[in-house]
Amino acid sequence: xxxxxxxxxxxxxxxxxxxxxxxxxxxxxxxxxxxxxxxxxxxxxxxxxxxxxxxxxxxxxxxxxxxxxxxxxxxxxxxxxxxxxxxxxxxxxxxxxxxxxxxxxxxxxxxxxxxxxxxxxxxxxxxxxxxxxxxxxxxxxxxxxxxxxxx
Amino acid sequence: xxxxxxxxxxxxxxxxxxxxxxxxxxxxxxxxxxxxxxxxxxxxxxxxxxxxxxxxxxxxxxxxxxxxxxxxxxxxxxxxxxxxxxxxxxxxxxxxxxxxxxxxxxxxxxxxxxxxxxxxxxxxxxxxxxxxxxxxxxxxxxxxxxxxxxxxxxxxxxxxxx
Numbered sequence: 001x002x003x004x005x006x007x008x009x010x011x012x013x014x015x016x017x018x019x020x021x022x023x024x025x026x027x028x029x030x031x032x033x034x035x036x037x038x039x040x041x042x043x044x045x046x047x048x049x050x051x052x053x054x055x056x057x058x059x060x061x062x063x064x065x066x067x068x069x070x071x072x073x074x075x076x077x078x079x080x081x082x083x084x085x086x087x088x089x090x091x092x093x094x095x096x097x098x099x100x101x102x103x104x105x106x107x108x109x110x111x112x113x114x115x116x117x118x119x120x121x122x123x124x125x126x127x128x129x130x131x132x133x134x135x136x137x138x139x140x141x142x143x144x145x146x147x148x149x150x151x
Numbered sequence: 152x153x154x155x156x157x158x159x160x161x162x163x164x165x166x167x168x169x170x171x172x173x174x175x176x177x178x179x180x181x182x183x184x185x186x187x188x189x190x191x192x193x194x195x196x197x198x199x200x201x202x203x204x205x206x207x208x209x210x211x212x213x214x215x216x217x218x219x220x221x222x223x224x225x226x227x228x229x230x231x232x233x234x235x236x237x238x239x240x241x242x243x244x245x246x247x248x249x250x251x252x253x254x255x256x257x258x259x260x261x262x263x264x265x266x267x268x269x270x271x272x273x274x275x276x277x278x279x280x281x282x283x284x285x286x287x288x289x290x291x292x293x294x295x296x297x298x299x300x301x302x303x304x305x306x307x308x309x310x311x312x313x
Contacts, residue, residue, distance in 0.1 A: 027285050034187045034288070042187060049180040080234065084263050085180050088285045 004146040011137045012149055018134065023127050027090030046089060047131055053085045054094075054124050061117050065110065075113060076105040082120070093123045170298045171195045175205045175231040175243065176261075181284070185230065188291045197226075202238030202246070205231070211250055226256055227298055232284075233262035233269065241273055248277045259294060261286055 018024045035042040057078050064074050083098035085091075097120045104112035138148050172194045174185045182198040189196045199205040206212045209226065229247065233240040240260050247253045257279040262269065270281045279297075282290050 030285070030287055031184075034184075034191055036191070039187065046180060046183055049183060053178075053180060077236075080263075081178065084178060084284070087263060088178075088180055088184055 004141070004144045007137070007141040007144055008146050008149055011134075011141050014134060014137055018130055022092050023130050025090045025092040027087065029090070031089060044135055047135075050085050050089045050091065051128060054082060054128075057082045057085075058117070058121055058124065065113055065117060070108075070110050070113070072105050072108050072113075076102060079105065091124075091127050094120060094127060097123055169193055169195045170227040170295065171197070171225060172228045172230060173197050173199065173205060173208060173226050175199045175202060175229065175235070175240070177201055177232065177235045181232065185286060188286055188288055191288065192291045192295045194228075194291075194295060201235055202231070202240070202243035205229070205243060206246060209247070209250075209253055211246065211253060226253075228294065229256055229258045230286075230294075231258065231260055233260050233273070234264070241269075241276065244273060244276050244278055257298075 019028075031043050031046055039045075061075060061078050061082075064071060064078065079098050079101045083095055083102070086094040086098065097116065101113065101116035101120060104116050141148060172189050174182060174189065174196060176182050176185065176198070177200055179200075182200065186196045186198055197208060199208055203212065231240040231243050238246075240262070244258050244260060247256065247258055254277075258277070259280045259282060260273045260278045261282045261284050263284040265283060273281050280294075
């Protein structure tokens, strides 16, 4: 039984660190609370949608900013969507960067936008990594016969 | 054969009649989220990805076809995102309020942006409420409670701590 307890502790500590370091906010908690027996993979499903959305949008942003004449309305629309998805799952750092990104759009600042894009891409890959690790830990805990502790 | 729900005095009916909510949002992620929030709050949910589809579902589309037939799927509440390409949530709200058949359905507008002029515009147009995204379980529970009061005045006592 020690193994399970260890895993559960690891899971709790890891999750807490994600909140502590600002990767995730309260909204992520809301998602976990919505998950139940009728939909045990809810969080993973929603986060997967976030990954898909983000990758598509980051791709589009790269293309749009590469154009000779940058369509800032289009850039802003994409960032708005990204801000929305990240907010919906509680990916706080990504969301905050999107706010800054939108400011650069308003200023019609291509240079600034490109910098923002780099930062958002970086933060996104960090949070993606963290969430995938979290889900792995959850799977291991369940496989070892434990249950996911509700914080 | 349809009898208006409000005239029914059977207090045991609370379990049967789940409110039917139409949720409109262009984001698949947000549709999934709101669907779960509503299902967890004992509501029946239909989602639409844009205003046009929502109108069609309500029977207000260009083709005049009514998808929700009879009393089986009467819509009790519409929740719509404000920022949507093409028809915004505000445009949708207007169309609903202009419809003689649908104007009495409460419409709640949600948005990720806190813009006072936007909020006022929606409330002036007849929106029941304007809620900030992301929607929380507590927001939905409150809405659910308000719906119960509308359709079952005798059961208004169920809503505690409003």
